[in-house]
Amino acid sequence: MSFKFSSEIRVRLPETDVLGVVYHGCFFTYFDVGRMDYLRNLGLLEEFRTGESLNLIVHTAADFRSPARFDEVLLVYTRIRKIGDSSVTFEFRVDLKDDGRLVAKGDSVHSFIDSKTWKPHRVPEHFRKTVKKFEGSTLKMK
Amino acid sequence: MSFKFSSEIRVRLPETDVLGVVYHGCFFTYFDVGRMDYLRNLGLLEEFRTGESLNLIVHTAADFRSPARFDEVLLVYTRIRKIGDSSVTFEFRVDLKDDGRLVAKGDSVHSFIDSKTWKPHRVPEHFRKTVKKFEGSTLKMK
Amino acid sequence: MSFKFSSEIRVRLPETDVLGVVYHGCFFTYFDVGRMDYLRNLGLLEEFRTGESLNLIVHTAADFRSPARFDEVLLVYTRIRKIGDSSVTFEFRVDLKDDGRLVAKGDSVHSFIDSKTWKPHRVPEHFRKTVKKFEGSTLKMK
Amino acid sequence: MSFKFSSEIRVRLPETDVLGVVYHGCFFTYFDVGRMDYLRNLGLLEEFRTGESLNLIVHTAADFRSPARFDEVLLVYTRIRKIGDSSVTFEFRVDLKDDGRLVAKGDSVHSFIDSKTWKPHRVPEHFRKTVKKFEGSTLKMK
Numbered sequence: 001m002s003f004k005f006s007s008e009i010r011v012r013l014p015e016t017d018v019l020g021v022v023y024h025g026c027f028f029t030y031f032d033v034g035r036m037d038y039l040r041n042l043g044l045l046e047e048f049r050t051g052e053s054l055n056l057i058v059h060t061a062a063d064f065r066s067p068a069r070f071d072e073v074l075l076v077y078t079r080i081r082k083i084g085d086s087s088v089t090f091e092f093r094v095d096l097k098d099d100g101r102l103v104a105k106g107d108s109v110h111s112f113i114d115s116k117t118w119k120p121h122r123v124p125e126h127f128r129k130t131v132k133k134f135e136g137s138t139l140k141m142k
Numbered sequence: 143m144s145f146k147f148s149s150e151i152r153v154r155l156p157e158t159d160v161l162g163v164v165y166h167g168c169f170f171t172y173f174d175v176g177r178m179d180y181l182r183n184l185g186l187l188e189e190f191r192t193g194e195s196l197n198l199i200v201h202t203a204a205d206f207r208s209p210a211r212f213d214e215v216l217l218v219y220t221r222i223r224k225i226g227d228s229s230v231t232f233e234f235r236v237d238l239k240d241d242g243r244l245v246a247k248g249d250s251v252h253s254f255i256d257s258k259t260w261k262p263h264r265v266p267e268h269f270r271k272t273v274k275k276f277e278g279s280t281l282k283m284k
Numbered sequence: 285m286s287f288k289f290s291s292e293i294r295v296r297l298p299e300t301d302v303l304g305v306v307y308h309g310c311f312f313t314y315f316d317v318g319r320m321d322y323l324r325n326l327g328l329l330e331e332f333r334t335g336e337s338l339n340l341i342v343h344t345a346a347d348f349r350s351p352a353r354f355d356e357v358l359l360v361y362t363r364i365r366k367i368g369d370s371s372v373t374f375e376f377r378v379d380l381k382d383d384g385r386l387v388a389k390g391d392s393v394h395s396f397i398d399s400k401t402w403k404p405h406r407v408p409e410h411f412r413k414t415v416k417k418f419e420g421s422t423l424k425m426k
Numbered sequence: 427m428s429f430k431f432s433s434e435i436r437v438r439l440p441e442t443d444v445l446g447v448v449y450h451g452c453f454f455t456y457f458d459v460g461r462m463d464y465l466r467n468l469g470l471l472e473e474f475r476t477g478e479s480l481n482l483i484v485h486t487a488a489d490f491r492s493p494a495r496f497d498e499v500l501l502v503y504t505r506i507r508k509i510g511d512s513s514v515t516f517e518f519r520v521d522l523k524d525d526g527r528l529v530a531k532g533d534s535v536h537s538f539i540d541s542k543t544w545k546p547h548r549v550p551e552h553f554r555k556t557v558k559k560f561e562g563s564t565l566k567m568k
Contacts, residue, residue: 302439
């Protein structure tokens with residue numbers, strides 16, 4: 001996997017749990033921060049969130065490889081791996097900034113929905129072109 | 143302080159932090175659960191949340207007396223202490239259910255706002271009467 | 285899938301987001317509540333969390349089928365589907381209590397680790413027997 | 427109030443609620459980020475968190491003046507207003523970065539505790555000197 005975009009996140013106290021490490025559910029928040037940063041960077045954040053098409057998350061998963069602790073700085077790498085007919089698949093990797101240790105990996109699938117008919121909606125052409133231009137040949141598109 | 147209403151909450155894992163105790167910010171979520179339970183119990187939840195008047199929190203505070211830990215059961219006591227012209231003041235106490243130890247205390251002040259003019263709005267009569275009937279003489283009302 | 289255990293959870297205000305529905309990351313907290321309730325019910329909560337073996341989450345995933353909203357009551361169904369050599373796989377389903385509508389599904393995989401050597405550790409016999417007795421023939425065990 | 431230190435925080439999706447604005451409880455997380463950044467900046471983060479003295483939060487409060495929304499950038503201003511015998515009082519102000527609008531204000535009081543005897547503990551001299559040097563004459567110290 002090669003990523004062209006990353007976000008920096010410092011672990012906050014409430015994100016840790018009694019085991020002394022980041023609570024696993026918080027990684028989905030980190031993925032969210034990565035996704036929004038990625039889309040903002042491409043000028044697609046508004047298009048993804050609002051307007052004629054709604055965007056719903058339909059699936060997400062994460063693998064946890066090593067713990068992260070309070071005040072550590074994480075690098076959240078984000079890319080769009082696939083654009084299907086009406087869905088977009090993001091991929092994430094979270095490393096410890098300090099030594100590059102892999103902390104977690106994950107993905108999420110989002111579906112475009114027509115805000116009136118509430119039916120699946122083709123991913124807009126402008127969205128496709130912008131992502132294709134950024135990701136290049138590693139992007140799978142339908 | 144005497145309370146006529148309480149909610150039971152079991153501490154969840156993500157609510158603890160690396161210090162092994164409930165993260166202090168989570169008590170504001172517990173107060174919220176208490177407030178919503180209280181209002182639902184009096185049939186006022188919808189009235190408080192929606193309709194012609196919006197309800198905004200303008201102040202909240204908490205004192206922390208002793209720690210709470212993962213899987214412990216808390217009793218969140220809730221009452222309305224005061225109804226002002228356009229504001230409502232809640233009061234909270236959180237005890238450990240097991241031994242009655244005081245864990246935290248707090249309050250919150252909410253303001254009724256007209257959803258069109260966005261100006262302070264008198265607390266509705268029905269809301270006043272229902273709370274007065276429940277709380278009795280300990281309620282301060284203007 | 286057949287589940288023999290469920291937990292009841294009422295959606296809290298901070299669990300919703302600006303889209304008006306439960307933020308997807310909160311379902312991992314709901315799964316956590318289900319898992320802890322399940323283990324407490326079988327008398328395995330302490331064994332799972334502490335002692336000679338640590339328990340680490342290594343994977344989790346969720347599929348989101350329909351939205352849940354503030355104040356709605358959810359039923360979180362929990363079961364252990366598989367016990368491997370050193371891992372345990374939980375399965376979850378979240379329904380709306382009111383009308384039984386499917387809201388989300390998911391799973392999580394946890395690994396037992398020796399707290400001294402930090403190496404994978406066989407799932408203890410007592411844990412295996414207790415789960416087997418509860419789940420019966422639907423449990424896959426190695 | 428004059429502040430010499432600020433942190434920048436972008437509002438995350440899970441920090442908003444169904445009302446479309448940042449959930450009020452999240453401001454205590456923002457205060458926490460401000461506090462940790464402030465202490466790290468003065469080289470006091472480790473001293474504040476660990477070692478011979480524990481640090482417990484005993485009180486916090488917030489006033490909410492105007493809403494903040496998803497993806498808006500906030501400036502969290504932090505200062506230490508007072509150092510008592512065994513306590514430290516932080517003060518916070520949260521502004522919208524874009525137009526300087528006041529969003530929230532708050533404070534928190536933390537008590538130094540001896541980690542063995544569990545009794546109040548004088549705020550260490552090194553901590554006092556470092557904060558005094560940074561804050562100057564606006565700091566009240568006992």
